[in-house]
Amino acid sequence: MSALGAGAEFDRIRAIAAMLGPRAAELGDDCALVPIDGGFLAISTDVSVDEVHFRRDWLTLTEVGWRAAAAALSDLAAVGADPAGILVALTAPSGLTEQDVVALMDGAGAAASAVGAPVLGGDLSAGATLQLAVTVVGSTGRWLGRGGARAGDGLWVTGALGGARAALLAWQEGREPDPRAREAFARPYPRLAAGQWLAQAGARAMIDLSDGLAGDAAHLAASSGLRMRVELDRVPLHPSIPLDDPHAAVFLAARGGEDYELLAAMSPIFTEREAAAMTSQTGVALTRIGAVEEGEGAQLMLGGTAVTLDSFSHFT
Amino acid sequence: MSALGAGAEFDRIRAIAAMLGPRAAELGDDCALVPIDGGFLAISTDVSVDEVHFRRDWLTLTEVGWRAAAAALSDLAAVGADPAGILVALTAPSGLTEQDVVALMDGAGAAASAVGAPVLGGDLSAGATLQLAVTVVGSTGRWLGRGGARAGDGLWVTGALGGARAALLAWQEGREPDPRAREAFARPYPRLAAGQWLAQAGARAMIDLSDGLAGDAAHLAASSGLRMRVELDRVPLHPSIPLDDPHAAVFLAARGGEDYELLAAMSPIFTEREAAAMTSQTGVALTRIGAVEEGEGAQLMLGGTAVTLDSFSHFT
Numbered sequence: 001m002s003a004l005g006a007g008a009e010f011d012r013i014r015a016i017a018a019m020l021g022p023r024a025a026e027l028g029d030d031c032a033l034v035p036i037d038g039g040f041l042a043i044s045t046d047v048s049v050d051e052v053h054f055r056r057d058w059l060t061l062t063e064v065g066w067r068a069a070a071a072a073l074s075d076l077a078a079v080g081a082d083p084a085g086i087l088v089a090l091t092a093p094s095g096l097t098e099q100d101v102v103a104l105m106d107g108a109g110a111a112a113s114a115v116g117a118p119v120l121g122g123d124l125s126a127g128a129t130l131q132l133a134v135t136v137v138g139s140t141g142r143w144l145g146r147g148g149a150r151a152g153d154g155l156w157v158t159g160a161l162g163g164a165r166a167a168l169l170a171w172q173e174g175r176e177p178d179p180r181a182r183e184a185f186a187r188p189y190p191r192l193a194a195g196q197w198l199a200q201a202g203a204r205a206m207i208d209l210s211d212g213l214a215g216d217a218a219h220l221a222a223s224s225g226l227r228m229r230v231e232l233d234r235v236p237l238h239p240s241i242p243l244d245d246p247h248a249a250v251f252l253a254a255r256g257g258e259d260y261e262l263l264a265a266m267s268p269i270f271t272e273r274e275a276a277a278m279t280s281q282t283g284v285a286l287t288r289i290g291a292v293e294e295g296e297g298a299q300l301m302l303g304g305t306a307v308t309l310d311s312f313s314h315f316t
Numbered sequence: 317m318s319a320l321g322a323g324a325e326f327d328r329i330r331a332i333a334a335m336l337g338p339r340a341a342e343l344g345d346d347c348a349l350v351p352i353d354g355g356f357l358a359i360s361t362d363v364s365v366d367e368v369h370f371r372r373d374w375l376t377l378t379e380v381g382w383r384a385a386a387a388a389l390s391d392l393a394a395v396g397a398d399p400a401g402i403l404v405a406l407t408a409p410s411g412l413t414e415q416d417v418v419a420l421m422d423g424a425g426a427a428a429s430a431v432g433a434p435v436l437g438g439d440l441s442a443g444a445t446l447q448l449a450v451t452v453v454g455s456t457g458r459w460l461g462r463g464g465a466r467a468g469d470g471l472w473v474t475g476a477l478g479g480a481r482a483a484l485l486a487w488q489e490g491r492e493p494d495p496r497a498r499e500a501f502a503r504p505y506p507r508l509a510a511g512q513w514l515a516q517a518g519a520r521a522m523i524d525l526s527d528g529l530a531g532d533a534a535h536l537a538a539s540s541g542l543r544m545r546v547e548l549d550r551v552p553l554h555p556s557i558p559l560d561d562p563h564a565a566v567f568l569a570a571r572g573g574e575d576y577e578l579l580a581a582m583s584p585i586f587t588e589r590e591a592a593a594m595t596s597q598t599g600v601a602l603t604r605i606g607a608v609e610e611g612e613g614a615q616l617m618l619g620g621t622a623v624t625l626d627s628f629s630h631f632t
Binding site for chain 1: 346347348350352353354357359360361362363365366367368369400401403404405407436437438439441442443444445447449451453455
């Protein structure tokens with residue numbers, strides 16, 4: 001959910017969400033699907049807050065706008081929706097100049113344009129904290145959520161993982177990130193085309209990787225009532241991740257959030273051949289990284305042995 | 317737009333919006349209408365920020381939630397849409413307790429329930445400033461905006477005006493508002509049923525009164541390329557407005573924003589008889605307060621004489 005979200009503040013918010021009970025579902029990151037003629041309307045709101053989801057000394061304001069819109073659009077990708085447009089509600093503190101507002105809107109608009117979506121509207125308000133609330137709307141012909149995986153399905157992931165976290169770790173350690181890692185954090189590319197392709201290819205369940213592979217696999221597991229077995233050796237690593245310690249590299253990729261890649265459960269008859277077809281049609285890599293099994297939770301495997309992220313937390 | 321919006325801070329934001337040029341339309345309060353099968357999807361995002369749109373020493377958090385959702389839903393009313401649901405993205409500072417979050421969501425959910433709309437989703441984020449970004453979505457069979465008025469149309473307004481501003485003025489002067497005025501500010505009732513009725517009755521142009529009658533009539537005028545003549549003597553005054561100075565009362569009602577009533581341009585054949593039918597079917601009063609003419613701007617009339625709000629600014 002949040003690049004800077006680890007720690008007490010975010011734990012508290014999660015506790016509040018849990019305490020809301022039946023209302024907690026309303027506060028999740030899920031894309032809502034509303035039945036309309038011929039299918040479903042897909043709609044989601046995603047908030048990006050200064051000093052929580054980004055820092056202005058890390059990113060240009062154009063990048064802040066792009067990233068906020070891309071994060072929201074990723075929710076549409078996760079349900080295989082065709083984007084219809086975005087709305088950008090900007091809260092602008094008094095220090096923000098005209099050029100700053102234009103830069104933010106340009107960035108958000110560019111991310112939308114990149115996936116063929118117009119800016120439909122928005123709101124502009126004064127406020128003490130810079131914040132963008134981006135609403136995305138789209139349509140899809142079929143219901144696709146987190147809960148439809150079946151035992152025996154393959155688990156597939158788009159793109160490569162860990163780039164955004166590599167940049168975040170560098171900034172937090174006071175280093176300048178690898179330019180490729182910085183780009184992954186600053187300009188994530190929402191996987192709309194891949195999401196639609198996977199939905200049409202019969203994806204049983206799908207989620208976008210905003211919390212990180214391990215966390216989001218656990219979300220799929222909980223919603224589907226099954227276990228997600230992830231072979232960490234198979235996880236495609238972002239090229240910016242240093243490979244001098246292979247285990248650390250793998251764990252960084254598995255822990256990293258906000259790559260905004262897609263994790264999908266596909267029928268067992270979906271093979272490398274279909275994956276290659278997706279890549280040739282969308283330009284996005286698709287890698288099989290595990291399988292759906294009876295059981296519960298996300299089961300991380302490394303070299304044939306079950307591991308936990310906590311056991312490598314000193315690396316990442 | 318903003319209860320506390322008068323003054324330098326808000327002028328600056330308006331200047332930014334104007335400076336954005338072609339992008340300015342994207343930042344307005346309008347409800348976007350997106351063509352879908354059989355009609356239009358109506359969608360709008362509205363932000364409510366602590367210390368800008370409300371103060372926590374004025375309202376309970378349940379009222380803050382209600383008011384934020386009602387303000388957003390009013391955008392659907394203005395296009396005659398049937399609401400499908402709302403999304404609430406809440407930014408919660410660290411001082412907010414679990415009970416506070418529940419109260420905010422309860423209030424937003426109650427406003428949505430009051431017009432038959434479910435809470436479809438949302439987002440919950442940490443952040444320094446309490447803020448709600450409410451997205452509303454609905455559908456409508458016909459395009460209805462601010463720009464369709466024709467010369468000779470009647471101008472009609474729902475409900476009674478000035479209650480919210482009366483409460484605001486009391487608070488700003490350190491007085492406790494009249495309970496009826498406080499209710500108008502804290503729990504505005506979005507006019508969804510009236511909006512749909514007026515749309516089906518052929519409304520040519522419509523707007524919700526968030527900036528105040530004078531300002532919003534000027535928006536209708538600018539969009540329609542015509543003059544809106546408003547007979548201030550006819551404006552229905554909220555019962556909480558003191559009548560000891562009739563002129564001051566009228567000007568308070570004309571200046572007051574955030575009543576979230578509707579202003580509609582109706583064909584000349586729409587009469588008091590049709591208005592009475594609307595009232596009997598929706599429970600909402602409808603009053604003819606003027607007419608659409610050749611010309612431009614909002615022309616305010618009082619006792620047969622053209623007046624400006626500025627000439628009475630010392631009252632209000």
